[in-house]
Amino acid sequence: MSATLMQLASELAGGRIRVVDLTQTLSPDFPTITLPPEMGQAWPFRIEEISRYDDRGPASYWNNVSFSEHTGTHFDAPIHWISGRDLPNNAVDTIPPEHFVGPAAVIDCSAESKADPDFLLSVDFVKKWEAKHSKIAPRAWVLMRTDWSKHIDPVAYQNFDETGQHTPGPDPEVVQFLVKERDVIGFGTETIGTDAGQAFHLNPPYPCHYYMHGAGRYGLQCLTNLDQLPAQGAVIFAAPLKIKRGSGSPLRVLALVPAGAK
Amino acid sequence: MTAPLKKPKRKNPILRTRLPVPPPSARSRVALGMLWGAAQGRLELQVCRDCATVQYPPREVCRRCLSDRLDWKPQSGEGELVAETLIRHSLELYFRERAPWRAGLVRLPGDVTVVAHVHADVPRPAARVRVRAHLDRAGQAVLVALPEKDTPNMADDRIMREMTCDPKFRKVLVTDGKTAVGQALVKALVAAGAEPVWVGNAEPWKNFPGFEEITKIPQVSLLSLDVTDQRSVREIAGEIAGRVDIVINNCEVHRTYGISQRYGTDAARAEMDVNYFGLLRLAQEFGPALRARGADGTNSAVAWVNLLSIYALSNYPPHGTFSASKAAAHSLAQCLRAEMRPTGVRVVNVYPGPIDDEWNQLLLPPKIAPAALANAIVGALKSGVEDVYPGDIAQDWLARWRDNPKALEVEAANP
Numbered sequence: 001m002s003a004t005l006m007q008l009a010s011e012l013a014g015g016r017i018r019v020v021d022l023t024q025t026l027s028p029d030f031p032t033i034t035l036p037p038e039m040g041q042a043w044p045f046r047i048e049e050i051s052r053y054d055d056r057g058p059a060s061y062w063n064n065v066s067f068s069e070h071t072g073t074h075f076d077a078p079i080h081w082i083s084g085r086d087l088p089n090n091a092v093d094t095i096p097p098e099h100f101v102g103p104a105a106v107i108d109c110s111a112e113s114k115a116d117p118d119f120l121l122s123v124d125f126v127k128k129w130e131a132k133h134s135k136i137a138p139r140a141w142v143l144m145r146t147d148w149s150k151h152i153d154p155v156a157y158q159n160f161d162e163t164g165q166h167t168p169g170p171d172p173e174v175v176q177f178l179v180k181e182r183d184v185i186g187f188g189t190e191t192i193g194t195d196a197g198q199a200f201h202l203n204p205p206y207p208c209h210y211y212m213h214g215a216g217r218y219g220l221q222c223l224t225n226l227d228q229l230p231a232q233g234a235v236i237f238a239a240p241l242k243i244k245r246g247s248g249s250p251l252r253v254l255a256l257v258p259a260g261a262k
Numbered sequence: 263m264t265a266p267l268k269k270p271k272r273k274n275p276i277l278r279t280r281l282p283v284p285p286p287s288a289r290s291r292v293a294l295g296m297l298w299g300a301a302q303g304r305l306e307l308q309v310c311r312d313c314a315t316v317q318y319p320p321r322e323v324c325r326r327c328l329s330d331r332l333d334w335k336p337q338s339g340e341g342e343l344v345a346e347t348l349i350r351h352s353l354e355l356y357f358r359e360r361a362p363w364r365a366g367l368v369r370l371p372g373d374v375t376v377v378a379h380v381h382a383d384v385p386r387p388a389a390r391v392r393v394r395a396h397l398d399r400a401g402q403a404v405l406v407a408l409p410e411k412d413t414p415n416m417a418d419d420r421i422m423r424e425m426t427c428d429p430k431f432r433k434v435l436v437t438d439g440k441t442a443v444g445q446a447l448v449k450a451l452v453a454a455g456a457e458p459v460w461v462g463n464a465e466p467w468k469n470f471p472g473f474e475e476i477t478k479i480p481q482v483s484l485l486s487l488d489v490t491d492q493r494s495v496r497e498i499a500g501e502i503a504g505r506v507d508i509v510i511n512n513c514e515v516h517r518t519y520g521i522s523q524r525y526g527t528d529a530a531r532a533e534m535d536v537n538y539f540g541l542l543r544l545a546q547e548f549g550p551a552l553r554a555r556g557a558d559g560t561n562s563a564v565a566w567v568n569l570l571s572i573y574a575l576s577n578y579p580p581h582g583t584f585s586a587s588k589a590a591a592h593s594l595a596q597c598l599r600a601e602m603r604p605t606g607v608r609v610v611n612v613y614p615g616p617i618d619d620e621w622n623q624l625l626l627p628p629k630i631a632p633a634a635l636a637n638a639i640v641g642a643l644k645s646g647v648e649d650v651y652p653g654d655i656a657q658d659w660l661a662r663w664r665d666n667p668k669a670l671e672v673e674a675a676n677p
Contacts, residue, residue: 028488028491028493028494029494031467034465034467049492154467
């Protein structure tokens with residue numbers, strides 16, 4: 001019997017550790033990634049009734065749902081990107097389950113993202129953050145807090161103009177830094193992808209996908225409530241659905257935080 | 263002269279909404295032959311292949327030589343009103359509710375006398391008239407005698423309002439305002455006097471060229487309607503289905519693949535989801551409310567327009583999965599028509615050839631311009647036709663399909 005686990009249960013029950021839901025509601029209105037129309041498209045979330053206590057099923061209410069692996073708050077596995085295609089255990093069904101629980105470093109970029117929707121997180125920014133909040137622990141999630149999830153209106157959330165999407169994300173150097181120098185387990189964002197809206201024009205394109213997945217690390221996107229997490233000290237539970245050879249999946253992301261930490 | 267239609271008052275909410283009652287619709291199989299022309303706005307009568315005698319009413323054998331080789335042929339319809347009557351009493355509920363009703367006998371070339379509804383602007387007999395074939399509220403072919411020359415406001419005549427689906431003063435939904443066709447439709451409808459015009463705005467973060475312009479039109483209001491989302495369709499129907507008079511479903515996904523140019527089913531499924539299931543979702547959520555308002559005063563629920571494709575008749579293999587989705591929609595539109603017909607709400611099916619848009623970029627002209635297609639649709643509503651084959655390609659395909667569908671099947675593969 002583990003005293004730590006029993007203590008965790010007791011602190012949860014006593015309200016000294018709080019559970020914060022970092023998940024957006026799966027709803028048909030929530031946008032999915034927008035690609036040129038001739039390309040393959042990720043399905044948005046859709047829901048249709050099987051029955052609702054009616055002639056289709058007098059005693060039951062239930063629905064059929066459909067979505068892509070990358071719809072709503074979702075997890076990216078290494079196999080999602082070409083750079084991670086040949087890695088072992090690179091799909092959601094084979095990732096070791098212990099990787100689904102880990103500490104989180106929450107880097108607040110909300111002011112910068114508000115000032116500049118194309119804000120790119122840099123190595124310099126992370127180092128300054130570490131000077132204030134201590135070094136990112138190995139095998140931690142790095143969550144980029146931008147408060148982008150506070151854009152309830154899908155138009156503002158997507159933030160498109162005729163040159164595409166304008167949302168914040170990491171630059172190519174910081175992704176490599178986080179993988180090589182900090183050994184993070186993954187990178188999470190509040191926006192539609194782990195990369196910036198204009199990341200197609202970075203080198204390489206979509207650097208967070210390219211380097212994170214190329215190194216067998218993971219992604220989380222469309223997170224919310226990051227403003228309720230402490231900079232250091234939260235523990236994240238992020239277990240994707242066990243889809244055979246799945247490249248990712250919508251999931252419920254939960255954070256355990258000390259009560260009163262934020 | 264017909265007085266111009268005034269903008270109808272708002273509905274009196276304490277009065278029972280009048281139920282739609284169809285005009286008498288029993289016809290023999292032979293008489294149904296008039297429908298093919300009438301559905302496209304053309305007057306056709308049987309003509310004997312052996313002695314060239316024009317026939318009326320429709321019959322099995324020639325009234326002069328008894329030949330059974332009678333062909334439906336277009337007629338000019340120019341004739342003379344020789345007698346008229348004002349029907350003040352009828353045992354048919356439809357006419358009882360609409361009495362007095364003007365009817366008459368018209369002498370047409372070929373020595374035939376036809377029974378026709380008579381427009382109020384036609385002078386008393388004897389008077390020169392133009393006889394047109396129209397569809398009545400039962401979807402049956404009837405003849406209408408119009409004045410020899412157009413008169414001001416003639417479309418506002420009571421009989422014409424029964425035969426047509428004129429958008430003037432009617433409340434219209436255009437399900438997709440993002441496309442060039444949708445935008446042209448909105449403009450054409452506003453020009454035709456429709457008000458308000460509700461416009462679907464799915465995936466509102468996608469701001470396509472020209473979209474902002476239509477949002478500035480005062481009669482236009484946007485709706486977050488997404489036909490792939492049952493809940494969205496239901497919510498929007500909850501807002502407006504009880505008020506909308508004309509639904510124009512122009513939502514479509516068009517990808518340019520046959521079976522082997524695109525691996526997988528994603529593009530085909532998107533086409534089916536919008537082109538077929540989109541229509542099904544709309545029809546399930548909007549249909550009941552429209553059916554209930556088929557006789558709701560001057561601006562009753564009157565029409566449902568489906569943007570289909572001439573490729574619904576015969577598959578165009580380079581756009582094979584699109585063709586298949588439109589064939590499915592065409593079939594479902596027939597079902598919708600059958601369900602709507604008893605209530606007087608007309609289902610108008612539009613079968614254009616290739617539209618001059620980005621998905622037909624690689625096709626050589628002729629291609630129908632979005633504005634021309636929009637005008638054809640509004641024209642169809644005004645003139646009351648229910649099958650529209652706008653543009654040269656559509657007409658050509660239709661003619662070839664009628665002549666020999668097997669030949670078209672082969673020709674379509676090698677256009």
